[in-house]
Amino acid sequence: MVTLSDVAARAGVSVSAVSRVLRDAPSTRVGAETRQRIQDAARELGYRPNFAARALKSARTNVIGLVVPVVTNAIFSEILRGAEEEAQSHGYLVFVARTEGMIDGGEETIPRLIGEGRLDGVLLQVGDAMRPEDLHIFLNGSLPLVVMNSVHTGHAGSVILDDARGMRMATEHLIGLGHTHIGLVGGLPRSDSGRRREEGFRGAMADADLPVPEHYVTRLGYEPRQGGAALRALAGLAEPPTAIVVANVNAAHGALMEARRLGLSVPHDLSIAAMHDAWTAENAWPPLTTVRMPLVEFGRQAARDLLERIETGALVDRVVTDPPPELIVRESTAPPAR
Amino acid sequence: MVTLSDVAARAGVSVSAVSRVLRDAPSTRVGAETRQRIQDAARELGYRPNFAARALKSARTNVIGLVVPVVTNAIFSEILRGAEEEAQSHGYLVFVARTEGMIDGGEETIPRLIGEGRLDGVLLQVGDAMRPEDLHIFLNGSLPLVVMNSVHTGHAGSVILDDARGMRMATEHLIGLGHTHIGLVGGLPRSDSGRRREEGFRGAMADADLPVPEHYVTRLGYEPRQGGAALRALAGLAEPPTAIVVANVNAAHGALMEARRLGLSVPHDLSIAAMHDAWTAENAWPPLTTVRMPLVEFGRQAARDLLERIETGALVDRVVTDPPPELIVRESTAPPAR
DNA sequence: GTGAAAGCGCTAACAT
DNA sequence: ATGTTAGCGCTTTCAC
Numbered sequence: 001m002v003t004l005s006d007v008a009a010r011a012g013v014s015v016s017a018v019s020r021v022l023r024d025a026p027s028t029r030v031g032a033e034t035r036q037r038i039q040d041a042a043r044e045l046g047y048r049p050n051f052a053a054r055a056l057k058s059a060r061t062n063v064i065g066l067v068v069p070v071v072t073n074a075i076f077s078e079i080l081r082g083a084e085e086e087a088q089s090h091g092y093l094v095f096v097a098r099t100e101g102m103i104d105g106g107e108e109t110i111p112r113l114i115g116e117g118r119l120d121g122v123l124l125q126v127g128d129a130m131r132p133e134d135l136h137i138f139l140n141g142s143l144p145l146v147v148m149n150s151v152h153t154g155h156a157g158s159v160i161l162d163d164a165r166g167m168r169m170a171t172e173h174l175i176g177l178g179h180t181h182i183g184l185v186g187g188l189p190r191s192d193s194g195r196r197r198e199e200g201f202r203g204a205m206a207d208a209d210l211p212v213p214e215h216y217v218t219r220l221g222y223e224p225r226q227g228g229a230a231l232r233a234l235a236g237l238a239e240p241p242t243a244i245v246v247a248n249v250n251a252a253h254g255a256l257m258e259a260r261r262l263g264l265s266v267p268h269d270l271s272i273a274a275m276h277d278a279w280t281a282e283n284a285w286p287p288l289t290t291v292r293m294p295l296v297e298f299g300r301q302a303a304r305d306l307l308e309r310i311e312t313g314a315l316v317d318r319v320v321t322d323p324p325p326e327l328i329v330r331e332s333t334a335p336p337a338r
Numbered sequence: 339m340v341t342l343s344d345v346a347a348r349a350g351v352s353v354s355a356v357s358r359v360l361r362d363a364p365s366t367r368v369g370a371e372t373r374q375r376i377q378d379a380a381r382e383l384g385y386r387p388n389f390a391a392r393a394l395k396s397a398r399t400n401v402i403g404l405v406v407p408v409v410t411n412a413i414f415s416e417i418l419r420g421a422e423e424e425a426q427s428h429g430y431l432v433f434v435a436r437t438e439g440m441i442d443g444g445e446e447t448i449p450r451l452i453g454e455g456r457l458d459g460v461l462l463q464v465g466d467a468m469r470p471e472d473l474h475i476f477l478n479g480s481l482p483l484v485v486m487n488s489v490h491t492g493h494a495g496s497v498i499l500d501d502a503r504g505m506r507m508a509t510e511h512l513i514g515l516g517h518t519h520i521g522l523v524g525g526l527p528r529s530d531s532g533r534r535r536e537e538g539f540r541g542a543m544a545d546a547d548l549p550v551p552e553h554y555v556t557r558l559g560y561e562p563r564q565g566g567a568a569l570r571a572l573a574g575l576a577e578p579p580t581a582i583v584v585a586n587v588n589a590a591h592g593a594l595m596e597a598r599r600l601g602l603s604v605p606h607d608l609s610i611a612a613m614h615d616a617w618t619a620e621n622a623w624p625p626l627t628t629v630r631m632p633l634v635e636f637g638r639q640a641a642r643d644l645l646e647r648i649e650t651g652a653l654v655d656r657v658v659t660d661p662p663p664e665l666i667v668r669e670s671t672a673p674p675a676r
Numbered sequence: 677g678t679g680a681a682a683g684c685g686c687t688a689a690c691a692t
Numbered sequence: 693a694t695g696t697t698a699g700c701g702c703t704t705t706c707a708c
Contacts, residue, residue, distance in 0.1 A: 001455075001685095003684095003685055003686085004685065004687095013694075013695085014694065014695045015685090015695090016687080016688080016695065016697090019686065020688095020694095023687085025687090025688090031693060034694080048453040049685085049686075050684085051393075051456045052390045052393035052394040052399070052455055052685080053390075053394050053685035053686040053687090054686060055389075055393075056388070056394050056684090056685080056686075056701065056702085057686045057687050057699085058686085058687070058700085070415075071409060071414075071415055071418065072412055072415040074410055076409075077409050077410040080409065088447070093450070095433055098422075109426070112386075112431070113431070115386040116386050116388060117339070117388050117389050117701095118389045224621060253618075253621045254621070257620070257621050260623065280591075282595075283595050283618075284621070284622070284623070285594075285595075285598065285622070285623030287595075339701095341702085342702065351678075351679085352678065352680075353679090353702080353703095354678075354679060354680080354681095355678060355679075357702065357703060357704085358703090358704095361703085363704090367678085369678090372678080387702075388700085388701050390700085390702095391700070391701035391703090392702055392703080393684095393702095394683095394684050394685065394686085394700090395683085395701080395704085396702080455685095
């Protein structure tokens with residue numbers, strides 16, 4: 001391993017001179033020729049700063065954590081892309097951790113991740129199923145934190161999407177097609193984003209003077225399996241809806257599959273529109289009509305706010321509205337048959 | 339932040355005593371009563387070891403890297419699960435990095451990740467599209483390395499799956515159904531796993547005395563889009579195949595979609611069998627027949643070998659064969675119509 | 677059985 | 693313009 005003093009020895013200067021030159025410190029008052037010698041020596045030796053030493057000295061790691069419920073979905077990967085791009089452009093690395101694994105892996109993983117000075121801050125994507133107690137570990141910690149998907153006043157910042165707007169667009173699309181019996185396949189009751197999405201759905205229905213019978217609203221969750229169960233419940237009704245809005249594209253896949261199993265033809269017997277776009281939506285059969293939310297920007301803004309928080313202490317609660325949600329009409333929606 | 343000396347002060351002992359007790363060092367010759375006082379003090383103060391200090395002192399971070407081409411797919415997530423479980427049970431954390439982002443993000447990201455002492459070792463999943471020069475950065479580095487999916491004699495270990503066996507099973511399933519005109523939708527020519535999969539396909543065909551016309555073999559890649567392009571080429575042939583084996587489930591989704599676009603009914607006009615299982619396969623229409631490979635075990639073994647490498651220096655090249663590949667017959671395969 | 681002290685590689689205040 | 697030096701928090705010999 002090449003250290004600063006190796007470089008210093010080769011360049012015939014002191015370690016502090018090397019440190020200053022290589023980090024391009026603000027007070028780098030070093031002669032041009034010396035600087036050149038130092039840079040040459042560093043290059044020739046293949047010098048790389050030791051991360052642990054720097055972190056120990058400065059109490060900063062230049063690493064932020066992105067904690068998510070699961071990594072197995074297209075939604076996560078867009079968020080990651082945005083967060084990573086932003087982090088990278090500020091010289092930060094992103095450490096991804098799943099809450100899934102943490103809970104399975106014993107209580108130790110979370111404290112280990114956030115309590116040992118590995119991270120300068122955390123981006124926490126609160127999923128449909130995150131338990132309040134797990135959330136509190138983060139909220140009560142002292143690490144700079146930006147919560148994604150739900151708002152918690154206190155010492156954490158937050159970034160959310162305009163979920164109500166997205167759901168409203170999906171619902172209005174169905175209403176525009178002539179549907180009057182529209183069901184909701186929603187997130188779990190404890191889910192913040194689920195509540196906002198339901199709100200958007202209800203808002204659009206109310207504006208169109210359409211009733212929302214109690215049993216047209218399901219809140220089983222965002223997973224494919226849960227979407228399937230919701231569809232089964234809805235289809236079993238005496239007067240089933242002719243269209244459904246699904247609060248998450250993954251659940252929509254499950255609903256689609258269940259519809260097929262029940263012999264319902266989509267979109268003839270049932271139209272399906274879903275929140276969030278993903279490549280799986282395009283490849284489903286029939287391809288799913290979705291509302292594309294600005295997930296990359298969501299991740300980017302969350303990271304930007306976290307870095308701001310780390311570097312200046314600023315705390316913001318933000319709704320990402322740009323670019324706006326976009327309705328992508330594919331083949332899973334059509335006018336009602338009757 | 340609570341440090342060792344804070345704990346020492348509270349327990350009325352020296353820092354070294356605290357260090358020994360809390361790490362449960364082999365030579366922990368400490369009185370039972372003292373040990374108790376130390377543990378109490380640490381708990382009361384909420385002591386957490388400082389990661390950077392420990393890393394600086396010991397030149398070990400207890401973090402391994404998992405470097406993958408993309409995180410957006412079900413295959414990756416199974417590998418991660420296996421690797422993370424194994425790592426966790428040995429007290430290691432897993433840092434996930436995408437080569438995608440690294441290449442976009444400038445040359446600096448790879449050296450930064452592997453050259454600054456952040457990681458004790460790297461698990462490198464060589465994807466379909468990894469460029470040889472990127473691979474070499476890792477191969478030439480001094481960090482313990484286990485390569486997943488391709489074998490490189492030298493100072494890196496390797497773990498591969500029995501790709502030939504899996505492809506053979508998919509192919510034999512099609513042959514058993516009565517197909518004689520079977521095409522291959524394969525990985526890129528430079529892909530190691532692609533070569534092994536093609537080998538399995540050809541082996542099964544040869545054993546059944548079935549010809550493999552040159553243009554029945556495509557090598558466009560594992561992505562959905564590339565699978566679609568491959569299908570288009572195959573379907574455009576004067577005498578198109580009645581069945582295809584797709585070397586990757588993601589490409590199979592693309593092929594399925596393209597088939598629909600061309601008006602081909604699956605499995606009536608064309609049977610499709612694919613390598614790797616995923617939830618998307620089950621939710622496709624028709625649900626895809628696949629060969630389930632032991633991906634969790636793949637990740638687990640790779641991590642195990644890496645940790646072994648780190649701790650004892652042992653270097654192994656391994657083929658993960660247990661559990662064996664499993665054919666999952668769904669509805670995308672049937673006897674040929676003619 | 678317990679403590680003192682050196683030092684991992686780096687940064688930054690201070691000295692020259 | 694450049695060098696000297698004191699730690700950051702921890703592990704680990706070595707001494708008692």
